[in-house]
Amino acid sequence: AAHQMRTPLTGLRMQTDLALMESDPAQIHRSLQQISQSAERASHLINQLLSLARAEASYEKIYAVEQVDLEALLRPMLTDFVPRALQKGIDFGLETTDQPLLIDGNPVLLGELLKNLIDNALKYTPVGGCVTVRTIATEKAIVEVEDTGVGIPEADRERVFERFYRVLGSAESGSGLGLPIVREIAELHRAKVSLSPNPAGQGTIVQVVFPFSRTEPPPPALPGPMARNQFPPA
Structure with a gap:
């Protein structure tokens, strides 16, 4: 799980650093699109990990x-x-x-x-x-x-x-x-x-x-x- 989380977060950092270094509006826009996609993947992964944890929680099973x-x-x-x-x-x-x-x-x-x-x-x-x-x-x-x-x-x-x-x-x-x-x-x-x-x-x-x-x-x-x-x- 830690490895899965590190991958999109590392990508977010790299894309943010590249966007900050750019001056071309088209390149900045492309970097922002990539940041948005990485953030969406990270959000999806977090939601799935929470779903798995919820499924394993004993109180959900019992009550x-x-x-x-x-x-x-x-x-x-x-x-x-x-x-x-x-x-x-x-x-x-x-x-x-x-x-x-x-x-x-x-x-x-x-x-x-x-x-x-x-x-x-x-x-x-x-x-x-x-x-x-x-x-x-x-x-x-x-x-x-x-x-x-x-x-x-x-x-x-x-x-x-x-x-x-x-x-x-x-x-x-x-x-x-x-x-x-x-x-x-x-x-x-x-x-x-x-x-x-x-x-x-x-x-x-x-x-x-x-x-x-x-x-x-x-x-x-x-x-x-x-x-x-x-x-x-x-």
Whole structure:
């Protein structure tokens, strides 16, 4: 963690020193853009470290459990990612059961799990790609995030859940904490995370399978695929 923090902070110092030495407005502007990007990476890393610490905190595990509707949690969250999807020209959509998907859990931690899945999918999907968030009701409550990104080689599908591990060959910057946070939070909720290649031929499907709430009978499974809602609506 200390090494991960030093990298963007060292970059910030170097870029600031260079900007202070410049007199050309164009060069100063470019340095400021690089400073902004480094600050954003540092902020993202700090937020992920805090999420991981929160997931490991014993008081969260013991006391902060309530009935949570995964569908109600997802819908407003997806709108927060729309600007990023639009910026990259990504077809961003939601397929739901259109009924409550109730589990027992911590809404803050579940929000972190979902945000990390969507963030990863948008980050590693190229311009013009497709990202779909999907909920499924069987005997379990299932959330899937499907992308048409770079994909994860089979040999790395277990290792990507190790902290700070990153797949070689990706041009995207990252901390290697997104999927470890997802697994940590999933295990707290008695859920299982799996990765599989996208059957469309490119990309990955991440699936998280939760047990339904113990205080509410699971809804009946709905036959057939659900309609896909695009964000923003067409």
